[in-house]
Structure formats: C-alpha cells, structure tokens
Amino acid sequence: xxxxxxxxxxxxxxxxxxxxxxxxxxxxxxxxxxxxxxxxxxxxxxxxxxxxxxxxxxxxxxxxxxxxxxxxxxxxxxxxxxxxxxxxxxxxxxxxxxxxxxxxxxxxxxxxxxxxxxxxxxxxxxxxxxxxxxxxxxxxxxxxxxxxxxxxxxxxxxxxxxxxxxxxxxxxxxxxxxxxxxxxxxxxxxxxxxxxxxxxxxxxxxxxxxxxxxxxxxxxxxxxxxxxxxxxxxxxxxxxxxxxxxxxxxxxxxxxxxxxxxxxxxxxxxxxxxxxxxxxxxxxxxxxxxxxxxxxxxxxxxxxxxxxxxxxxxxxxxxxxxxxxxxxxxxxxxxxxxxxxxxxxxxxxxxxxxxxxxxxxxxxxxxxxxxxxxxxxxxxxxxxxxxxxxxxxxxxxxxxxxxxxxxxxxxxxxxxxxxxxxxxxxxxxxxxxxxxxxxxxxxxxxxxxxxxxxxxxxxxxxxxxxxxxxxxxxxxxxxxxxxxxxxxxxxxxxxxxxx
Numbered sequence: 001x002x003x004x005x006x007x008x009x010x011x012x013x014x015x016x017x018x019x020x021x022x023x024x025x026x027x028x029x030x031x032x033x034x035x036x037x038x039x040x041x042x043x044x045x046x047x048x049x050x051x052x053x054x055x056x057x058x059x060x061x062x063x064x065x066x067x068x069x070x071x072x073x074x075x076x077x078x079x080x081x082x083x084x085x086x087x088x089x090x091x092x093x094x095x096x097x098x099x100x101x102x103x104x105x106x107x108x109x110x111x112x113x114x115x116x117x118x119x120x121x122x123x124x125x126x127x128x129x130x131x132x133x134x135x136x137x138x139x140x141x142x143x144x145x146x147x148x149x150x151x152x153x154x155x156x157x158x159x160x161x162x163x164x165x166x167x168x169x170x171x172x173x174x175x176x177x178x179x180x181x182x183x184x185x186x187x188x189x190x191x192x193x194x195x196x197x198x199x200x201x202x203x204x205x206x207x208x209x210x211x212x213x214x215x216x217x218x219x220x221x222x223x224x225x226x227x228x229x230x231x232x233x234x235x236x237x238x239x240x241x242x243x244x245x246x247x248x249x250x251x252x253x254x255x256x257x258x259x260x261x262x263x264x265x266x267x268x269x270x271x272x273x274x275x276x277x278x279x280x281x282x283x284x285x286x287x288x289x290x291x292x293x294x295x296x297x298x299x300x301x302x303x304x305x306x307x308x309x310x311x312x313x314x315x316x317x318x319x320x321x322x323x324x325x326x327x328x329x330x331x332x333x334x335x336x337x338x339x340x341x342x343x344x345x346x347x348x349x350x351x352x353x354x355x356x357x358x359x360x361x362x363x364x365x366x367x368x369x370x371x372x373x374x375x376x377x378x379x380x381x382x383x384x385x386x387x388x389x390x391x392x393x394x395x396x397x398x399x400x401x402x403x404x405x406x407x408x409x410x411x412x413x414x415x416x417x418x419x420x421x422x423x424x425x426x427x428x429x430x431x432x433x434x435x436x437x438x439x440x441x442x443x444x445x446x447x448x449x450x451x452x453x454x455x456x457x458x459x460x461x462x463x464x465x466x467x468x469x470x471x472x473x474x475x476x477x478x479x480x481x482x483x484x485x486x487x488x489x490x491x492x493x494x495x496x497x498x499x
Contacts, residue, residue, distance in 0.1 A: 034069055035076035042077065046086050046097055054320070054406035057087065057095040090322045093399050096406075107255040108286075108425045108438035111231040111470060113263045115270060117247035120238050120467040125449055125460075132458040139490035142449075142458035144284060144434055145350055146480040150404055152388070152397050156349055159384040167383075175379040177370035179205025179356075183382045186389040187342070187356050194316070195330030196340065198358055204367050205356050205377050209314045209343035212357035213240055215369050216339045217277075219362040220308045221246055225274035228267065230259050232436070232465035232474070234284040234312065237277045241467070248467035249273060255427045255436065258288035261298050268305060275308040281325045282315035285436045285465055285476040287429020289325060299331040299338065308362075309338040314346050317398055319431040320406040329358065336360030344385060346432075347398065352381040405433045405479070412479040415488060419495035433480040439498055443473045451497050457490050 045051045058066070060074045067074070078095050081087045088098045129142045163170060178184065184200035191198055206212040213236060221227065223245035229237055231250035241248050249267060252260045259278050267273070276298070280290040290298075302309050311328045319325070329340040339362065343355035354377070359366040388394055412435060413426050425438035439445070445461035452459050462474030481487060 033076075035073045035080065038067065038069070038073065038077040039080040042081055043084070043086055046081075051097050052407055053097050053410040054403050054408075055097045056093070056403055057097070059094060088321070093322060093403075096403065106425045108427055108436050108474065110254050110260075111250065111252045111466075113252050113260075113267070114231070114250045114468070115267070117226045117249040117271065118468045120242035120246075120248050122235055122239050122242055123446065123461070123463050125446065126235055126239075126464055128449075128453065129458055129460055129464075137456060139457040139486065140481060141452075141477045141490065141494070142460040144346070144460075144476075144478050144480070146346065146401070146405070146433060147482055149482065150401055150480075151349060152393065153349060155393065156352070156384050156388060159387050160380060163380060163383045163387070170380055170383070173379075174376040175205075175382065176376045177204055177367045179203075179377050180379060180382040180386065182390075183354070183386040184356070186386045190389065191340075191358070194324055195326040196358070197333065202363060203356050203358050204363065204370055205354070205382060206343075206370070207374055207377055208345055208353040208355040209312065209341050210236060210355070211370075211374065212341040212343070212355045213237060213277075213310065213312065215366045215373065216310045216341060216357060216359065216362070217241070217244055217246070217275075218369055219359065219365045220275050220310070220339075222274075226271060228264060228273050228276045228278075228307075229467070230278045230283055230286075232285055232462070232471055233277075233467075234279065235464045237312065238465075238467055241277075250467055250470075253283060253286055253288060255286050256288055256430075257294070258283055258286065258290040259294070259298065261294050261301065264298070265301060268301075273305070273307055275310060276302060277310040277312070279312040279315065280328055281313060282318060282429065282432040284312075284315065284432070285427075285434050285460070287427050287432050287434060287436065289319075289430050292326065295326070295328055296331045299328055303332065303335055303337055307337070311338060311340050313340060313342045315432045316342070317347050318402060318405065318433070320402055320409075321430070322399065322402060329360075347401065348385065348388070348394070349381075352385060353378070354382055354385045402431070404482070405431075408479040408481070408483060409433060409435065411483045412477065412487075412491070415491050416477070416495075419492050421495070421499045424498075433478060435477045435479060437475050437477055439473045439475065441473055443498055445472055445475050448475065448494075448497055452494055455493055455497075457493060459494065 060071055064071045064074045086098055087095050089095055132138045133143045183205055184203045187203055188198050188200045217240045226247050226249050227241055228249045228251050230253040251264045280295055309328055313327050327340055329338045332338045339360050340358040416426050423440040427436040449459055449461040460476035462471030
C-alpha cells in the first residue's frame with residue numbers, strides 16, 4: 001500500500017522500478033533509445049497509481065547508477081515525462097509526480113455577493129472541533145492541523161533542553177512586548193525573502209496568529225464598524241468580528257483565485273468599510289491563491305479609500321510547488337495600511353503558540369494592547385523556534401512537509417470523488433491541507449456534523465465559515481493526517497451518511 005510519508009519514497013520507488021523492469025521483455029528494452037524505455041516504465045508506474053501525485057522521483061545521479069546508464073539518459077527520460085505533463089521540477093527539491101486533474105472533479109461554486117453587512121453569529125460547533133483536537137480517538141477531518149509525524153517536534157524539544165541547560169535563568173523574567181529580539185530578527189529575515197522589508201522593531205511576537213488577529217482588529221476597529229471578509233472565511237476571523245461588535249460584509253471568493261476584487265469595489269459604493277480581513281495565499285477553507293495583479297489592485301484600492309487590510313498569512317509557506325507568493329504587504333512598501341499576521345502553527349509546532357504581527361501604522365498601539373492582553377510570550381519556546389529558523393532546518397523541513405501534504409490532498413480528493421454521491425464538488429488547492437467540499441443540495445452540514453461526531457469522526461460544517469446562514473451543504477475536510485485504513489474508513493462512513 002502506498003504511504004504518504006515522504007521518507008518511504010526511496011523504498012517505494014526501488015520496488016516499483018524493479019517490478020516494472022523485470023516485467024518488460026529484453027527485446028522491448030533493446031528497441032528504441034534507452035531513455036524512451038525508462039520514460040515508459042516511469043509513465044506506467046504513474047498511470048497505474050503505483051506512484052502518486054507528490055511522490056519524489058530518485059535523483060538523476062542515483063537513478064543512473066541503479067540502471068547502469070548515463071546521467072544524460074535519465075535527464076532525457078525525465079524531460080519526456082515533464083513535457084507530457086506527468087512530472088514537474090521543483091527548484092532545489094528535485095523531480096515530482098505532477099498532480100493531474102481528475103475528469104470527474106468539479107470545483108465548488110462561489111458564493112453570491114452580499115449587498116449589506118450583517119452581524120456575526122458563529123455556530124457553537126467550533127467548540128466541538130477544538131475539543132476534538134485533544135482527543136486522539138477521533139478521526140480529525142475537522143481540525144486544521146497537520147499530523148505530529150510530519151513535524152520536527154523532537155528536534156525542537158532538544159533545542160529547548162539545550163537552551164535550558166545553557167541559560168539557567170531563562171523564564172526568570174518576562175519577554176514583554178514587542179517580544180524576543182532574536183525571534184523577531186529571524187522572522188524579519190524570512191519576510192525579506194517574500195518581498196517585505198521590515199526591521200525587527202516593526203514586529204511584535206504574539207501567542208499564535210489567534211492573538212495577532214485579535215490585537216489587529218482591536219487596534220483598527222470600533223463597535224459597529226464594517227469589516228469585509230472572504231466568503232467563505234476562516235471562522236477565527238468571524239469570531240473576532242462577533243466579539244468586538246462589528247459587522248461583516250461577505251465578498252465572494254473564487255475556489256482558485258480567491259477574493260473577488262471586482263465585487264469588493266462594487267460593494268464599497270453601498271456602505272463605508274473600515275477594514276478588509278483575508279488570506280490571499282491558501283485561504284481557509286478554499287485553499288485559493290490570489291493572482292499578483294489582483295493583490296496589487298486590492299492594496300491600491302484600499303489605500304485610496306483609507307481602508308485597513310489585515311492579511312492572514314499562516315499558510316503562506318505551504319505552496320505545493322515551493323513558490324512563495326508575495327504577501328499584500330509587499331505591494332505597499334511605502335505605506336503601512338496593511339497589517340501582516342503569521343505564525344508557525346501550521347508548519348512547525350502548533351503547541352508552541354509562536355506568532356507575530358507587523359502592525360504598520362498601528363504597531364505602537366498593538367504593542368500597548370499586547371501589554372494589557374497577555375503582557376509577554378513564553379521565552380523558552382520562542383528561543384527554540386528562533387534557533388531552528390537560524391539553523392536552516394526550517395526550509396528542509398518545509399520541502400518534506402509540502403511533498404507529504406500534496407500527496408495527502410490528492411489522495412483525499414480521489415477518495416471523496418469515488419465514495420461521495422453524485423453532485424459532490426471538491427476544491428483543488430495549490431497548497432495547504434484543507435479541502436472545501438460542496439455536497440448535494442439536500443444535505444444539512446450541521447446535522448451531518450452531529451451524526452459523524454457520534455461515530456467518532458469530526459468534520460467542519462460549512463455554516464461555521466459564514467456570518468449569515470450560508471453554506472448549509474458544505475463541509476471542510478482536513479487532509480493533514482497521513483492516508484491509512486482508518487482515514488479511508490472514516491471517509492467512507494461520512495460518504496454513507498451523506499447518501
């Protein structure tokens with residue numbers, strides 16, 4: 001059985017290639033060029049499903065040694081597969097099996113535009129989802145977290161031990177806002193690579209992105225203000241809007257292209273908007289990615305209208321192809337109306353609760369609010385993350401994580417389309433690990449959530465992602481857990497309940 005764990009790729013490949021090699025008669029291998037027969041073998045493995053989307057091919061040199069051929073022969077075989085759209089090259093990572101769209105997969109439909117803002121009432125189902133994160137017995141389709149096996153927790157914990165041994169007084173004082181200098185310095189260095197030039201003094205560390213979002217909303221808005229959000233939108237953003245007495249204006253988001261700037265510009269003619277809160281790179285739950293021209297247009301539009309932007313960038317490092325789209329803040333280098341929020345909760349260590357916010361013109365206000373809200377962040381965990389970032393281990397980890405998550409997402413999508421009833425639509429994210437699933441119109445996602453919970457399965461019902469009663473027949477499915485018999489059985493159970 002194929003395993004999603006990328007560390008098993010070499011063993012899997014050796015087995016597949018040996019089976020294919022010995023199954024081809026010598027006369028066939030002798031005919032034509034050697035690179036053609038090698039490309040044919042690999043292509044057959046991909047077509048049969050022995051090699052799945054996201055699997056890494058062996059290095060050119062290693063495969064040449066195994067097949068007793070030249071490096072140029074392997075390169076030519078890989079080039080033929082690349083031209084056929086079967087594999088792709090990722091910079092500094094190697095060759096990977098390319099994700100090919102399933103003919104039967106149809107993306108979920110985009111939401112309709114809302115002409116008026118509304119109060120937010122977040123369904124209580126989110127508390128059950130959060131509780132499920134602590135219960136290992138439940139199948140975690142509703143939890144937007146990656147499996148611990150994908151995270152370098154042991155390595156981080158060793159760093160914690162080392163820091164404790166070397167700095168015997170760590171924890172004896174508060175690392176008050178704006179937070180640990182070494183951590184802010186490492187974050188600033190990584191942001192430079194995305195196109196955001198910030199000094200460490202322009203950053204404030206937070207207890208995860210959750211606190212960063214809360215501080216941002218509190219700094220910008222007052223009760224009654226209107227905040228434009230994606231539709232569907234992450235329920236954590238909606239909770240902030242609800243708790244502060246704000247109103248949400250839902251702007252349609254396309255499953256692939258994200259926030260609809262045309263619809264937003266049209267909505268501005270009807271009422272004043274104080275802020276926009278969105279995730280332009282791998283939105284939650286759609287997994288959409290805004291094109292650069294639309295990002296730039298949104299930033300300029302908000303600048304002209306004096307509208308603040310809160311950018312949730314927690315999934316920005318998880319593009320499957322290893323690219324890093326420029327954050328919105330990168331399109332506003334001479335202005336500070338864009339607040340940038342990030343964390344390592346989706347990529348490194350959710351339990352460490354390490355996040356940050358670049359508050360722009362609201363930086364000083366955010367720092368003062370941080371004093372009153374939580375004063376400081378845990379120093380020891382921040383030191384460990386800073387050391388890990390400085391060591392270069394983060395980029396190596398991200399390459400492995402992206403490959404594993406791409407394999408998971410494709411496998412989950414295939415299973416959903418095979419098991420769920422006709423009329424089901426599934427998103428095709430370019431990164432991250434959540435799928436937005438549109439079920440047949442008669443399905444009540446909240447009722448389905450209760451039924452699956454009684455069977456030990458957690459899903460995230462669609463109404464959680466809207467300020468008003470919308471997405472009643474949608475669910476979010478997390479693909480952050482490696483494929484297994486337990487996962488397969490869980491999806492089949494959900495499909496049965498849907499039918």
